[in-house]
Amino acid sequence: MAIVEHNLPRSAGRPWSGVLLTVAGRLAQMALTLLTASFLIFVALQLAPGNPVDIMLGAKAGDPEAVRRLNAQYHFDQPLLVQYGHWLTGLLHGDLGTSFVFRESVSSLIAARVPTSALLVAYGGVLVLVLGFAVGLVASRAGRTVDTGISVLLSVALATPTYVIAIVLITVFSLYLDWFPVFGSGDGLLGRLHHLTLPAVTLALSSSAAMARVTRAAVKDEEGRDHVTTAVARGLDRRTVLGRHVVRNALLPITTIAGIIGAGLIAGTVIVENAFGLDGVGSLLVQAITRKDYAVVQSTSVLIIAAFLLVNAFVDVLYGIIDPRTRTGGTR
Template identity: 50%
Template structure:
């Protein structure tokens, strides 16, 4: 049986629409990818330039306050490539970074890549535990607050999140150590432990201390986004049609509110790496945060550059993932991008 002309035109229109959607998606991904490459390149230049902006001279640190001869200074500069022009140093450094060579530490006299790798596992596990707490507790608190808006539970949530958002990580760390570590003795308060189970056990208090402020912020954003969606006309229509409350909240409220929630949560999770410095120092953890603080204090420029570059790269890549998730959460974002 032959398709009628109307059906044929409809199929052609659907095929054209699908092709346009695929092209729009490819353009969206390509645009975001190009923006990430440019951002990382500019960031790498700024990070490397900090060597010349920061106070102090790397040569003075390398000679440890002695009065070396000009020959000694020339040998030190040649060993670390400090005798090369700025652009040549940057190109060599960037080429090394692309091949996994982050330079050589002034303080430890070892490859920066090896130093960073030895501390990266603790920081990643700490961030993963904190991110899980932020996602679960923040979303749950925000949903409860939105569904009980104006009631006692919502008011208690607003007061609690306000206090948590205003509490610095080091204050939370001190309180957790004094209560759950010293007084109750439930958790260790120093070191990262040995082996995965013991390490997770040691990182419980640091993860909570790191996550508390972010939990409050995610809860506030979730509550606000869901309250905005609860007032939409389509939610009222779905409710008037007799759909169960749980179905309305899951399909029409929470799903549409995930856009701003995901955006803010991604930015906050990316900022965990910066905030971990204080918590790692408080709990005696050998992670990237504490390494950054020690390297800044000692003037170990190669290590500082490497850690800052890792922080910037993590922030940019997490935001890229969030941008790529937006069309999945809300397909209208691709249509808006294609229209522009």
Template identity: 45%
Template sequence: MAATLLGASFVVFGAMYLAPGSPASFLLSGRSASPAALQAINDQYHLDDPFLVRYLRWLGQVLQGDFGRSITYRTDVSTLLADRLPATLTLVAMALLVVVVLGLALGWIGAVRGGATDTAILLSTTLAVGTPSFVAAVLLQGLFAVGLGWFPTSGTGDGLLDLLWHLTLPAIALALYLIGMLARVTRSAMLEALDGEHVAVARSRGVPEREVIRRHVFRNSLGTVLTTGGLIVSTLLVCTILVESAFSIGGIGQLLELSTTTKDFPTVQAISLLIVALFMTVNLVVDLLHPLVDPRVALGTRRSGA
């Protein structure tokens, strides 16, 4: 993880300098400036230093918890992240809860019941997978917020309950695509487990069908489902940028969009590196949990090592 983060930090830092324009042009806002004024800006933000020198200076500050000072907001990037990160994490947590509950439930029902129920679930999940998050955000906002007036159209409100109320529609819009994906993965994994010999043996021994499904089918499918967890969380982190913009939520997603537009290098670099770190942490947790959910993974590793 340390080596990957180091490589990611180099890519994140260098990518902004490949884009056209510069922080100095934004700070000047199109106004002409004397060479002395332009030089003062370059000296303040070390824009004239060699690329490697700027990168090593930035990396040393990041390791100390200092992400620099925002060019747009004229404040520390760490302060901006601390103010906006709670809203984004709450939105992602709400969406993840909806994805896990509905995705697993629909996949379970479709695999177990089959027939018309399974067909209906397949059609609905296909529609969900084919609906991008920003399209779902516009449709939900137009119907339930503007049309019916059941939910707020934008913002995060005041207080925890008001925050949850404001984030309900964004969470659903963010989760819709992933609900369909997780449901289809769960259904396929359970159907494959249903054909296993251990299921036939359990049924021949008179084990109740509910126990067969819970202990021998669903539990054996969790390994495949858990592997999808990293992809789900990474998709949530990326798509929250679009959803936050649609609902005007003051989170890091909207901050990233605004900072990219204004060439706010320190803010974009900090948010990008934070997203990479969160993604890597989630994948690490998934890798650590996988052997606990499916002991065959650990046994296979030991045998290959032996």
């Protein structure tokens, strides 16, 4: 497509230094965000009611000797900042501590559950992109009746809470039709995908509706622009006008919503994994929270935030590719 690769005004001088600087700044920013977030989570956990030592001891909760021993073992007797320092140095050495519920190292606990969650989010993301974009595009091209019909369906999909969607899907597709399993994660990639289909649909449904709406609005908006009239006036065929000018430019608002949706999908795994009994990071987080498993909650939350940040960074990079006007290190 690019016909000429001559030197551009924006890349005059040392072309890569600007890009590297941007990336370095970006990474530093992400590290700082993670640090702040992890500290806030740490403090919030300490402030929350309930005491992990009591839960661990169960019936022996009153025994002062046992309480003292456990407090020393998990550093609960030390000041908050020191405890946080322990966690942080451990993190830098790849040691996230030990779960006192599962009696297992937190890193291996999380590592075992990441694939399920990652696959679930990826599956859901693909569904949102394909389904949401396709429906939105169809609605933008369709006549009044079809457009209104789609719009009503989208409103319903948007307004239905995730757990209701989960119940309906399980009832229809698992209990009546018996097409998909209700429970568990499955084996092998195909088995996993089969098991993950209903959860992914549940996760993606309302996001797809949001995506479809934004796509429809963005395409309609872009169609009315002057540069599209120019493209028609220049004798480009309908397909080229639609692809190269209308949809191409509509990708900007679509990318914005995709970033928000990506973050929402990650957060949504917490509910969906529980509803479908999947052993992912989200269900691990819920289990850990109910049992005051500090080490697990802390690391899992930070991991989820890191995933958030990565999605955001990815969207920013996409932005630069899609709209030359937003490229940094730019015109002057």
